[in-house]
Structure formats: C-alpha cells, structure tokens
Amino acid sequence: EAGVTQFPSHSVIEKGQTVTLRCDPISGHDNLYWYRRVMGKEIKFLLHFVKESKQDESGMPNNRFLAERTGGTYSTLKVQPAELEDSGVYFCASSQARSPGANVLTFGAGSRLTVL
Amino acid sequence: GQSLEQPSEVTAVEGAIVQINCTYQTSGFYGLSWYQQHDGGAPTFLSYNGLDGLEETGRFSSFLSRSDSYGYLLLQELQMKDSASYFCAPPYSGAGSYQLTFGKGTKLSVIP
Numbered sequence: 001e002a003g004v005t006q007f008p009s010h011s012v013i014e015k016g017q018t019v020t021l022r023c024d025p026i027s028g029h030d031n032l033y034w035y036r037r038v039m040g041k042e043i044k045f046l047l048h049f050v051k052e053s054k055q056d057e058s059g060m061p062n063n064r065f066l067a068e069r070t071g072g073t074y075s076t077l078k079v080q081p082a083e084l085e086d087s088g089v090y091f092c093a094s095s096q097a098r099s100p101g102a103n104v105l106t107f108g109a110g111s112r113l114t115v116l
Numbered sequence: 117g118q119s120l121e122q123p124s125e126v127t128a129v130e131g132a133i134v135q136i137n138c139t140y141q142t143s144g145f146y147g148l149s150w151y152q153q154h155d156g157g158a159p160t161f162l163s164y165n166g167l168d169g170l171e172e173t174g175r176f177s178s179f180l181s182r183s184d185s186y187g188y189l190l191l192q193e194l195q196m197k198d199s200a201s202y203f204c205a206p207p208y209s210g211a212g213s214y215q216l217t218f219g220k221g222t223k224l225s226v227i228p
Binding site for chain 2: 004033035040041042043044045048050055056091093097099100101102103104105106107108109110
C-alpha cells in the first residue's frame with residue numbers, strides 16, 4: 001500500500017509569507033495527525049483529525065496555523081503569516097486505531113520549513 | 117500532564133548491546149511505544165508494550181514496568197545502520213482524542 005505522502009519536502013519562505021503543507025494519509029486511515037520537530041527538540045503534537053473532524057487541536061501554537069481535512073481524505077496545514085520560529089520539520093501521520101492503546105502511527109517523510 | 121525522560125545521547129560499539137531507558141509520567145496510561153528516526157527521515161514504529169514484560173522483535177526488545185513508570189528499548193548486535201534517534205512514546209488520550217506523546221528522544225551513535 002502507498003504510505004503517507006507529504007508535499008512539499010522542503011519550503012523556504014520569508015517571514016510574513018504564507019505556506020501550505022499537504023498530507024495524503026494511507027487510504028482508509030481515519031486518524032490523521034500533524035506533528036512538528038524543531039531542530040534538536042521533541043516531536044511535538046499539533047493536532048488530530050478523525051475523518052474530517054478536528055478531534056484535538058490543543059497543540060496548535062497560535063491562530064497563524066490553520067489545518068483542514070476536507071472530505072476526510074488529504075489534509076493541509078497553512079501557516080500565515082510565517083514567523084522565524086515556525087521553522088522546523090512538519091510531520092504528518094495516519095493510523096487506523098479507534099482507541100489509544102497500540103495506536104501505530106505511520107509517518108510521512110516530513111515537510112521541512114525554513115523561514116528566513 | 118505528560119513528561120518523558122530519556123538520555124539525550126548514547127554511543128555504543130558495533131556488535132554490542134545497548135539499552136535506552138525511558139521514564140514517564142502520564143495521566144491515563146495505555147502502554148508504551150518506541151519509534152526510530154534516522155536523520156532526515158520519518159519516525160518509524162518499532163514496538164509497543166501494552167502489558168508489563170518483555171516484547172521481542174528480532175534484534176530489538178522492549179520492556180515495560182507499569183509500577184515503576186519505566187520502560188526500555190534493548191538493541192542487540194548493533195549495526196551501523198542503527199545510528200538514529202529513538203523515542204519512547206506513550207499513547208495519550210484526552211479531550212476525546214488519542215495521540216502519541218514524544219519526548220526529545222535519544223540519539224544513538226554506533227561506532228566501529
């Protein structure tokens with residue numbers, strides 16, 4: 001089966017610009033997660049979709065970040081306007097789990113965002 | 117709240133055995149997962165312990181003690197390709213959602 005696909009793999013933008021990251025999860029996976037890793041730091045949870053519904057967006061840093069999952073398929077994460085501290089690698093992951101235990105996440109390769 | 121403690125870096129010799137420890141504090145515990153991430157790559161699932169004891173998957177084993185809020189990942193017959201970051205990740209449930217909580221991870225360097 002195809003894995004989790006993310007686009008773009010790398011984006012370099014200037015402070016104040018807008019970037020939209022896209023994630024295509026594994027077909028049939030209702031759960032879709034966004035995580036971010038800043039250099040040398042932890043992989044930090046951003047939000048969780050179940051199908052098209054935002055189940056938990058407690059990790060979203062602020063209202064400059066907007067995530068959508070239209071039709072419960074692919075998801076986009078928009079950063080507008082981007083700030084220097086938004087630089088990092090944004091990972092998308094999907095899973096089939098319907099309970100917390102043994103929730104195996106399959107991650108995409110990540111989108112590296114560099115804000116200058 | 118959630119907190120995870122892992123050593124930040126570990127260095128071991130090719131062919132040796134290394135143990136990466138993880139202590140956690142989490143509300144509502146469902147088990148402990150381990151993920152591997154090579155530089156520039158995606159985190160990939162290694163193992164999951166839902167119950168106390170040892171789980172073995174090839175060269176990798178993972179152990180959990182709920183009473184001690186402690187787990188470890190054991191890597192045997194180390195190979196150069198095992199150089200990567202390793203994360204313990206307890207599943208977390210809250211606000212009607214369930215996700216994995218990752219810490220800063222342990223960077224393993226395997227040397228010849």
